[in-house]
Amino acid sequence: MSENREIVLFQNIRQVIKAEQWCMDNSFPVKVIPVPKPYSTECGMCLETTKDNADKLEEFAMESGMITQRIPTTNYTNGHK
Amino acid sequence: MNLYFDNCATSFPKPAAVAEAMVRHLNETGGTYGRSAYPRILQSTRLVEECRDQLAAKMGSTEAGKIILTANATTALNLMIQGICQKGGHVLTSAMEHNAIARPLEHLRQLGLIEWELLESAPDGRILVDKIASKLRHNTILVAICHMSNVNGMAQSPGEIKKAIGEIPLLVDASQSLGSHPVMVDEWGIDFLAFTGHKSLLGPTGTGGAFIRYPEMVEPLLYGGTGSGSDSFLMPSFVPDRFEAGTPNITGIHGLNAALKNRPVAQHSRDDFAALLQEVKRNSNFKVRCAADFGHQGKLFSVVHNSLSSSELALRFYEEFGIESRAGLHCAPLAHRHLGSFPTGDCRFSLSPYHTPEELNYLAKAIHDVGK
Ligand SMILES: Cc1ncc(COP(=O)(O)O)c(C=O)c1O
Numbered sequence: 154m155s156e157n158r159e160i161v162l163f164q165n166i167r168q169v170i171k172a173e174q175w176c177m178d179n180s181f182p183v184k185v186i187p188v189p190k191p192y193s194t195e196c197g198m199c200l201e202t203t204k205d206n207a208d209k210l211e212e213f214a215m216e217s218g219m220i221t222q223r224i225p226t227t228n229y230t231n232g233h234k
Numbered sequence: 235m236n237l238y239f240d241n242c243a244t245s246f247p248k249p250a251a252v253a254e255a256m257v258r259h260l261n262e263t264g265g266t267y268g269r270s271a272y273p274r275i276l277q278s279t280r281l282v283e284e285c286r287d288q289l290a291a292k293m294g295s296t297e298a299g300k301i302i303l304t305a306n307a308t309t310a311l312n313l314m315i316q317g318i319c320q321k322g323g324h325v326l327t328s329a330m331e332h333n334a335i336a337r338p339l340e341h342l343r344q345l346g347l348i349e350w351e352l353l354e355s356a357p358d359g360r361i362l363v364d365k366i367a368s369k370l371r372h373n374t375i376l377v378a379i380c381h382m383s384n385v386n387g388m389a390q391s392p393g394e395i396k397k398a399i400g401e402i403p404l405l406v407d408a409s410q411s412l413g414s415h416p417v418m419v420d421e422w423g424i425d426f427l428a429f430t431g432h433k434s435l436l437g438p439t440g441t442g443g444a445f446i447r448y449p450e451m452v453e454p455l456l457y458g459g460t461g462s463g464s465d466s467f468l469m470p471s472f473v474p475d476r477f478e479a480g481t482p483n484i485t486g487i488h489g490l491n492a493a494l495k496n497r498p499v500a501q502h503s504r505d506d507f508a509a510l511l512q513e514v515k516r517n518s519n520f521k522v523r524c525a526a527d528f529g530h531q532g533k534l535f536s537v538v539h540n541s542l543s544s545s546e547l548a549l550r551f552y553e554e555f556g557i558e559s560r561a562g563l564h565c566a567p568l569a570h571r572h573l574g575s576f577p578t579g580d581c582r583f584s585l586s587p588y589h590t591p592e593e594l595n596y597l598a599k600a601i602h603d604v605g606k
Binding site for chain 1: 267268269270271272275276279280283286299460461462470472474475
């Protein structure tokens with residue numbers, strides 16, 4: 154995956170699904186992936202997308218009262234990179 | 235002919251899509267909720283969240299994330315009543331309650347945590363809204379009421395009740411109403427709502443839930459894995475996770491979601507139902523239990539005969555007419571005390587959207603003949 158990709162972590166599963174739905178509705182390609190190992194105490198799914206899309210996604214999440222955390226994919230190695 | 239008139243116990247039939255969705259989940263798609271991210275899980279997780287969204291739309295809430303999926307209304311009511319009342323106080327409830335509210339309250343009273351008392355009601359059980367203020371105390375922590383009585387079908391006005399109690403939280407048991415009667419959680423200011431999936435919503439048994447507007451006011455009933463915040467031994471503070479420990483009834487939720495998306499158009503009208511009630515009321519051997527005002531009448535009513543017991547009635551309806559009705563107290567002794575039929579109970583008929591006008595006419599004739 155390219156350098157400018159990020160994962161976006163959410164507080165819970167419902168938020169991941171709502172965010173994924175929003176991305177699909179707005180034609181942003183995102184991938185639902187298992188939360189990478191270093192962050193795996195959080196819910197089991199997260200979204201992976203480009204940095205630009207993550208910006209937009211973060212805006213949506215904030216407006217919807219979701220708490221997110223963004224991590225560049227270069228920051229971890231657990232087989233998902 | 236559909237002669238099943240016990241839809242308040244559990245509705246039947248269900249839309250065909252309910253069983254199809256459940257079989258598909260069991261035999262084809264599978265998958266749990268959250269926990270990982272492979273497509274099978276993703277698909278069933280999306281569906282669980284779709285179901286929450288459908289439920290929110292049905293109850294008039296914009297906050298689907300505050301809907302907690304439980305096994306039934308009883309679990310939801312226990313979660314909320316026990317979870318709200320842990321610090322003690324005074325609770326008001328109505329004369330028409332089901333034991334799903336009365337027993338948790340009595341349990342907490344016996345533990346020495348709360349006192350509970352009844353609001354004043356009209357003869358049909360409707361809460362006298364202008365008398366509410368005189369019952370409120372400085373330590374009233376909750377008003378818990380059944381929206382639609384499962385004995386006479388009378389529906390309360392939660393919005394008026396909420397106005398009368400102001401800041402005090404209102405908990406509404408919508409077990410009979412959600413699906414068959416308008417429920418407007420946001421507009422009416424309902425703070426907590428319990429519902430069940432297998433009655434008016436036409437879903438499978440083992441489904442139901444709670445709407446919890448103020449999660450911080452409620453202690454969880456169950457503690458365990460949620461697939462979130464797993465590094466901590468404490469339950470998460472956010473919803474729905476805070477109240478959803480353990481794997482949910484995903485197969486059942488598939489069925490409930492299908493029921494919500496495939497609700498049948500009612501095959502009889504309100505006028506057909508009104509005509510049935512009028513017909514039954516004409517028989518002077520019966521006392522008919524229903525709302526005083528038809529505008530507050532839900533899809534059920536019950537009858538007391540002047541000489542036959544409720545169980546004799548139910549037996550005759552079945553043996554002579556093939557009609558399945560329900561005799562007894564319907565788990566609502568408070569309501570029967572209020573209506574004057576404790577401890578013998580009455581014989582109840584509850585309708586489904588699948589009943590045709592012809593089936594209602596058949597019921598009217600059967601009631602007439604048995605009552606002669
Ligand atoms: C008014 C009312 N409340 C609660 C319940 C409990 O529903 P469930 O058995 O699905 O928990 C019922 C069911 O009969 C009911 O009629």
